[in-house]
Amino acid sequence: MIEHDPNRAAPTSAACSAVFIAAPASGQGKTTVTAALARMLRNRGKVVRVFKTGPDYLDPLVLAQASGQPVDQLDLWMAGEAYCRQRLFEAALEADLILVEGAMGLFDGEPSSADLAALFDLPLVIVMDVKGMAQTAAALVAGLAGFRDNIRIAGLIANACGSQRHRELIEAALPDAIPLLATVPRDTALALPERHLGLVQADEIREELEARFEAGAAALEAEGLAEALLRLPPVMFSAPDVEATQALSSLTHSLAGQTIGVARDAAFSFIYQANLDLLERLGATLRFFSPLNDAHLPTCDALWLPGGYPELHAARLAENGAMREDVRRFFAADKPILAECGGLLYCLETLTDYADSTHAMLGLLPGHGAMRGRRGCQGMQTAELPEGPIRGHAHHRSLAADTPAPIGFGRRQRHPAPGEAIYRQRRLTATYLHLFFPDNPAAVARLFMPGPAASCPTSETHSITTQEFHG
Template sequence: MSDFRDSRESHRETSASCPAVFIAAPASGQGKTTVTAALARMLRRRNKVVRVFKTGPDYLDPRVLSQASGRSVDPLDLWMAGETYCRRRLFEAAQEADLILVEGAMGLFDGEPSSADLAALFGLPMVIVMDVKGMAQTAAALVSGLVGFRDDIRIAGLIANACGSARHRELIEAALPESVPLLAAMPRDASLALPERHLGLVQAEEIRDDLEARFEAGAEALAGEGLAEALLGMAPVTFTAAPAEAAAPPRWLAGRTIGVARDAAFSFLYQANLDLLERMGASLRFFSPLEDPALPACDALWLPGGYPELHGARLAANADLHDDIRRAFAADLPILAECGGLLYALDTLTDQQGEIHAMLGLLPGAGAMRGRRGCQGMQTAELPEGPVRGHAHHRSQASGTPEPIGFGRRQRHPASGEAIYRARRLTATYLHLFFPDNPVAVARLFGADAVEADSIKECQA
């Protein structure tokens, strides 16, 4: 399993270098993703290869950033994924990229481990994005405080977001400490900001054309700042990874086909999870609970998270697919239902308008949205197959459910985490699992016939 600790392998290391920047902020809501997407598109327009990563557990931002950069975007999280995984992803990116951008989460010092922890571990210079609406010299004072808070990070500059005028920019720039230049100012323009809804950004697939216009406008706003030259001209960062870390896991799922729900209602899928299943030998067959009248032929099912509450009527109307999934459940196919998948597996789901929709009925219970109240946080799913790290992030609740077989273990708090339910071979929970944390447990969860418990050290992703 992954852990937040220094790698202890003594293998010979290989290395790759390229400029890399960590995009951070003093708080959430400062415009990190808007600025990171604009930077990626600006450099892409110059035919540069930009590899972007997102810190922490996130499904929505990476897809937006992937569209902006034209490349896949992976999460980096020292607790959920581990140092070895993060080191390998950065090393691989550095072999092809002209620039690596890592977008942080929350404020740069928030959480354990924090964005600053990740930047310090890999020697990434940090660029602060700050919404400067309603302040001028105070923005410089805040930057000064961030600079002096820790001595193991380097803040390479400020990007002032929502800047009101040339004079506004001048006031901020004149007050900044000499060590922190003002790299750029994004104008205060609503057409540049990325659309949001509950749980985060609107999914990229739903507003692709609108996002394209915003990316292009953001890139244009930054194009005359000399920012591309400043970033590409930074000293390269060297990333190392031991060759043994790239070893493929055993093909425990060879010959097995996993049906994976994927559409506008079920889209919270880490590419790393899909890649691991395929490296373990599984064939993946995607289907749409919104559109498809039948399941593909498969040996196991994965119902991931997403937004079923936005599509309750259409999900309820697909009665033929409901019958297929119920037959798979009765035939004891392994089924993993995560968050939105859990809601889909219940008897009913009440959407934000109060409408009640019939769901699969695999697990007794009723799901309902609950306004702005929700639950989020890092947890370990304590499964019979083995512990798997992941996270919770939802604004719904499930009631009338059976007794759980266990609970998630919170990262630091002693209280019980999310409930874990099991009925026949269905495993249902609000937790989103990060499969590379424990490939052994995941292989067992999807029905692998024989997996040796001591094989975990051989299959770090």
């Protein structure tokens, strides 16, 4: 952490202790351990800045509660190197320690967690669920360490360790250069609750999470892990590229005077903090509202209906007739609306939930949504919009049927087949894609600006077959 001096020139670099939390696969306990680490250090009075790799909404909310600091996504494809560098540099100016939680397995994806760690020279701590193995855990860690020569593994945290003897077997088998930093006991009181798209949202279980954070922090404190992490050599983070900063500054007032209504409640919560930050940076005023609980829209010039869990609250959304009527009037007035994934489902005529009950939705877009068990779509895609391309991702377990002809499709990261459909009716833009606004601020500004929509093919309203565009 650097002490700020107003009489000095802006720093061009910042040194800060930093650790990348990775694993050999999903489901190893990365988020549980990262949250416990953040709370342990926070309890010591340290400023901990946490980042999450990849397009994840749920983990950052949990990590923000654990650390008491905002949590942003870092993704080299979706956000770009310049954005990641800027966020890390800004964090290093204020933090005692930076934690970056990886996604999936260490080498999975293009780019992978390993690519991000290597680019910024972040030491890796491997979290591994060691239930059902002992010396093999050491072999797996050794294999990860030797797979590439541009990463460095600082140690292992053995999750779900069964006993002291279990610990001794793993520790004795580890290479000398890879210490066993800590073990986490097999204890259901430490694990974070999950549902069909990931962790249960933090706002729904705040008190329960607090108990789990404190239990995890106590377990890691007893292992002496805080001292081990804070002894690691600091990482040097360089200031962001001047040209990238100037390009964003030129758009600072593009949404000045515009008020954007943002749906945010238990049904609509898949919101990147970076998206909110960008809208405000562009000059917009944000007004949050709840389609579940509020009777009326706030006074605003544009709407953003983000993703979330409308399927879990479909009956209440249908019962809030006053809100639905307000949104319909807003749509009829040709004001800009962006609806993403769960927001898309809300804009259809009906939504059928997991209990096979069908509920009336807004009816702004012809079509019917339905949940489809555990089979889902996910993947990184670029939304090819008339306003300009914006990168993002898809992650859903629903389908939309009898929808209008789309104006386009998402462009997949590594596959030539069409991605998710993109619909436009009046000033409504609706898609299953979750957009990452900082990828193209100029396009985002045009998307929310008043007036006619950007030039695009006329969207016909004839019905077509069921849409299942896999991400």
